[in-house]
Amino acid sequence: MEMEGQAIIVTGGASGIGKETVKQLAAKGASVVIADFNSEAAESLVAEIGLVDKVVSYKVDVSKAEEVEAMVHWTAEKFNTINGIFNNAGIGLVKPLLELDPASYHKVIDVDQHSVYYGIYYTAKKMVELGVQGTIVNTASIYGSIAALGSFNYNAAKAAVVMMTKSAALELSDYGIRSVGVAPGFIDTPILGDSDEAKEQLAQLHMRQQLIKPEQVANVVTFLFTDAANAVNGQTIPVDDGFLS
Ligand code: NAI
Numbered sequence: 001m002e003m004e005g006q007a008i009i010v011t012g013g014a015s016g017i018g019k020e021t022v023k024q025l026a027a028k029g030a031s032v033v034i035a036d037f038n039s040e041a042a043e044s045l046v047a048e049i050g051l052v053d054k055v056v057s058y059k060v061d062v063s064k065a066e067e068v069e070a071m072v073h074w075t076a077e078k079f080n081t082i083n084g085i086f087n088n089a090g091i092g093l094v095k096p097l098l099e100l101d102p103a104s105y106h107k108v109i110d111v112d113q114h115s116v117y118y119g120i121y122y123t124a125k126k127m128v129e130l131g132v133q134g135t136i137v138n139t140a141s142i143y144g145s146i147a148a149l150g151s152f153n154y155n156a157a158k159a160a161v162v163m164m165t166k167s168a169a170l171e172l173s174d175y176g177i178r179s180v181g182v183a184p185g186f187i188d189t190p191i192l193g194d195s196d197e198a199k200e201q202l203a204q205l206h207m208r209q210q211l212i213k214p215e216q217v218a219n220v221v222t223f224l225f226t227d228a229a230n231a232v233n234g235q236t237i238p239v240d241d242g243f244l245s
Pocket of ligand 1: 012013015016017018063088092141185189192214
């Protein structure tokens with residue numbers, strides 16, 4: 001088992017891309033913390049995977065620095081190590097710029113951007129303290145590179161994630177910590193909403209005219225956590241079926 005003995009936190013691990021990544025990391029032997037504020041969904045994933053004391057849930061609001069700090073400490077204590085984090089939890093809140101009140105702006109910036117700083121900062125500090133090497137993976141988006149209508153807040157947050165990923169790589173590589181990202185296209189998860197018609201329109205934007213499955217993003221994320229990816233650093237890999245091409 002390639003990742004036996006490693007402990008990885010997956011934020012937003014109870015649903016979508018995070019959930020599939022939890023399953024794949026666990027299948028490679030890693031200990032995984034499903035970090036989500038939906039503790040009910042996290043607990044049912046723990047039960048589904050059934051690796052008691054190896055895949056565990058932790059209720060957290062990643063937009064709160066002190067909660068992320070406590071989670072990182074808890075993980076290191078529980079597993080006697082911490083080898084990385086998948087900063088993946090995120091929300092969307094679509095509003096035209098002229099209706100984007102400060103609360104709606106800050107909500108998305110807090111969850112999608114500041115959480116990534118907290119995850120990188122507290123995890124890297126703990127890894128350096130313990131002398132542990134490993135990987136940080138962040139979820140950006142195609143909308144970190146191009147603008148979308150109604151997405152001023154989301155565009156800003158995801159562009160910041162792309163740059164934080166590079167900046168962290170520059171600062172942390174000397175400690176044996178890589179920082180990399182994924183930029184998903186349109187992934188078939190609850191974040192896309194319930195409208196089949198809207199989903200079909202989004203699917204048409206991909207080269208193969210299909211929505212991407214969350215496990216297809218998890219495949220790339222899981223690879224990035226492995227040693228086979230040790231020459232990938234600082235970059236955010238599009239998983240978008242050619243959308244940005
Ligand atoms: P999802 O809605 O299936 O999963 C998101 C998870 O994050 C949920 O379990 C939710 O409870 C959790 N979460 C939300 N806010 C949280 C908070 N403050 N603290 C802790 N947990 C929180 O969505 P999906 O699609 O799996 O999204 C994962 C990431 O992928 C997000 O960052 C999203 O922006 C990004 N993304 C998704 C795309 C898509 O088309 N689905 C496209 C590009 C990026």
